[in-house]
């Protein structure tokens with residue numbers, strides 16, 4: 316997401332962006348974070364820094380997912396409070412919602428704490444839920460304009476394409492390119508039946524700026540139990556199966572060999588259908604145009620093929 320904002324910010328003249336990556340500052344270290352933020356002296360912060368990964372990394376690295384994210388979030392919001400940053404937009408993920416709710420209902424902002432998340436990513440989910448709690452505490456105690464957005468699964472250029480740790484789309488793009496090169500079948504983990512809503516990183520970059528400018532902790536759109544949180548997602552109708560994603564990726568890569576579904580590997584959460592009606596209410600009649608997934612996938616495959624040497628993998 317940071318890179319998608321960087322790609323976009325050339326056109327954005329209203330703000331001077333300073334991008335902080337883990338090479339610039341160790342956000343798990345409070346003193347280093349305070350020192351760095353003191354130098355930058357930001358007016359507003361878009362907080363995207365996190366230890367992330369796909370289903371299999373989340374299942375394998377629960378301690379890192381929990382501790383690293385809690386440390387980063389504690390330091391970033393604390394320092395923003397101490398330096399009087401006027402607005403913070405933090406990023407959660409729809410995987411943090413109660414798993415039971417996802418089985419029978421569309422998930423909305425007010426449900427966030429209404430039950431345990433899916434076991435495959437509970438460490439990451441609780442750390443991110445605490446970021447929402449921490450933001451709310453700063454609002455209640457100090458009146459800070461600290462809000463949280465909750466996107467669905469994000470994909471796009473500059474992603475991490477690691478074969479084991481990546482999210483489904485970058486992992487499968489990498490696997491599909493290798494399978495095409497080697498002339499072997501593409502092996503997909505799981506049954507292919509789970510459903511997901513995918514948002515293109517470039518769309519989300521635009522919506523993060525929109526949130527910075529238009530969604531505040533005192534928003535009139537907030538109802539009971541959903542103050543300061545906003546789901547950013549394509550419509551529920553645009554939810555697709557992993558199997559359909561695989562078809563679109565194979566098409567974009569130009570892969571026409573066999574596709575094998577390895578059901579010995581986990582499917583994870585079956586679905587987490589996000590209700591985006593609060594966002595649509597706020598965004599108004601002009602309706603945000605999301606990039607169709609086949610178009611986004613084509614651009615992402617092109618980017619990966621052209622940047623294979625330098626891509627994270």
Ligand code: GFB
Nearest residue numbers: 369370373408410436468482483486504505509581582583
């Ligand atoms: O993006 P993903 O790893 O995570 O997608 P979640 C997982 C789905 O894709 C599962 C299938 O149904 C997998 O069985 N899949 C098929 C694969 N092949 C592959 C593959 O090669 N790699 C991966 N990774 N999946 C994550 C949360 O859940 O969603 C994170 O664990 C985060 O914390 C992310 O919130 C947005 O969508 O299941």
